[in-house]
Amino acid sequence: MQEIPSYDVAVVGGGNAALCAAIAARRAGASVVVLERAPRDFRGGNSRHTRNFRCLHNSPGQYLTGMYTGDEFLSDLRSVNGGDIDESLARIAIQQSATCPDWMAREGVRFQAALHGTLQLGRTNLFFLGGGKALMNSYYASAERLGIDVFYEAEVVDLRVANGVFESVDVQTAGRARTIRAAAVVIASGGFEANLDWLRDVWGEVADNFIVRGTPYNTGVPLKRLLEAGAQSIGDPRECHAIAVDARAPKFDGGIVTRLDCIPFGIVVNSHGHRFYDEGEDVWPKRYAIWGKLIARQPGQIAYSIVDAKVADKFMPSVYPPIVAHSIGELARLLALPPETLEATVETFNRSVRPGTLNLSALDGCRTEGLSPDKTHWAQHLDTPPYWAYPLRPGITFTYLGLKVDTHTRVLMSDGQPSANVYAAGEVMAGNILLKGYLAGFGMTIGTVFGRIAGEEASRHAAR
């Protein structure tokens, strides 16, 4: 085993939180190494697939409209979470989010106005020019300029932590085992959503039909090692962010382009040809993240969104072509659904649609009556061929199980005491703030704010 010179701070992970921690630690004077499991082309964890972050601002900016106060931010958080949040950490995330844009810009990050079709986020979320991979490119370029050592394809094999004190990390890089020592370590290695075995342990066989939307490298090994070494966990292992994605998506890394936004525009049926949930419950941005788990509970973890020609151009185009038929029966045969059942489902649905004026941009009065479940908004007759169908599967974005931390991002051990030199940032500790539910762009806020704190704290510890 090769020993390499020890560092002040080792950062495990290579996404947004990891690079924010590394840069903050380096700027505070520490020598820093970044251990990124992915190869260079796929560096950046799930941050590669992100596009914005949520931030407090008290006046309009170049790219943000209006204002977004701390109170509104906090109440948004509470509303998605059922009030179950750690307020001390949530307040830190919210207050410090206001200082992030300037800090990010200094590291070369560029911004843009809200993307077409996401204008509802233009007030609360600041968009990265070119998206998350461009953001990560800027951070890596900055890290390089600052003299931070970055190891790619560095797979953590073991973390040596004794009595809450980190000693070293064993990594496998390019077929070679190395031991890296550091005075402090920042764990920013994300969740375990790409670890199919772990998902199976938690979800059972159902997990085999999940599609992992992001990086295949988030296997949660550092998280598991720390939990084994006596760190306190937070969050339910079953809690995850999962949306409906096209069933034809690749198993990993399909990112943003495999999601489907057509659900509120038609009906969704399971493999028996039955509807199973109110497709028009609320505006799509508030509901899209429940559909992953809804589909996970259906037989075979598959469902089909069906729309007709009236709305075919009303939603964001998908990367996969729709399955097209000129009758419901023909569509059922193409989807291998029982044709009589699907025809009956559509017929009953059409009979139950009450008259109303369709308004796709608001909670309108178009609903069904007498169905179980009813569709409570945007219900229109499904009667204009050609009919389009998209097959849907649960697409898992991230998991909530993580490391419990204090306000300095120090990892708390099972005795309730903070570790002397283990810090955590990003998705691996997001469960401290959000145990369930999600606010668009908040994961990047957590990563940036707590990444910076963890980097500064780790650097301060190393200097002692």
Place this chain on the structure above:
Amino acid sequence: MLPDNVVQHGQRVLTICNACRYCEQYCPVFPALEKRRTFAATDLTYLANLCHNCGECLYACQFAPPHEFGVNVPSLLAEVRTRSYEEYAWPPALGRSFRRHGFRTGLAALAAVFSLLLLAAIADGQAIVSADGSAGFYAVIPHGAMVTTFGAASIFVLIALSISGARFWRDANAATTARGPGVGSAVRDALTLRHLHASGQDCTSNLEVRMPWRRWCHHCTFYGFMLCFASTTVAAIYHGVFGWHAPYAYTSLPVLLGAAGGFGLLVGPLGLAALRQTRDPALGDDESGGLDGLFLALLFLTSLTGLALLALRHSQAMGVLLLVHLAVVLVLLLTLPYGKFVHALYRFLALIRYHREGG
């Protein structure tokens, strides 16, 4: 037309872009593609001629190779763009010939034209080396012969470019008149090269490397070209209207304009050629290397020989230099419709369409 496999590849890649849209504020290509859901060959051609091949969207793409989606928009559009130059060239046979041979064809044409001019001058009993230049340019090539040759070449080039432009415009599926809304904005974009720094900063020239050189070199080339054109035009007016014959004094307007333009045409093409050497091959722009290189070389030689002529016009070398300069200019003129010059035409028309669609 574009081969089916290129169209299918383009359709697949741009459908991914359309479902993602992260790049939409880099340049006009993305807002333009978001206005459609399917991409026919003509749409690809239009988008390809809006693209400056900067690379921002490749480096920012989470689906770029080696990702299995293999999205590389600059390389896709570079291929389509090169094919569109050939497709819209008129007469078609010449377009193909120049695409196949590029640089070597250009040099051969240069040698042939120079020999022809030399032979014509000798056959005509002109004073090529005997004079010390005091007899003037028209002692080497009579003014009438010069006007006839270059006038005929210019008319041919204008016809060829007009036909090419009209066919491109027709396929771009827009109105047939170039006047109307959109022209003003397109002119502004073209004169300022706005989209080479559309996102506020200069475009990338490599991953996270943003330098202004490409834009500046292009400005030197473009404005150098225009100044030389202005110099020639003023000289023609001097000759035709006022009867003032060349060579003109060093402080005269044609010489001042030509010298300034010539300087731009030395620096600009040299810089662009040097920058090309450092381009990331992943951007896929190497296919047009021959055409691009020939155009840049001819611009550079036009300027070099022109300035040499200016400096040595009172020496014995004047006669030969004049023939070389005229040969270079004539070959540059004749190859305009079959080289990188056409990007100015097609990109300008594409920008008009872009602004007509609401930008």
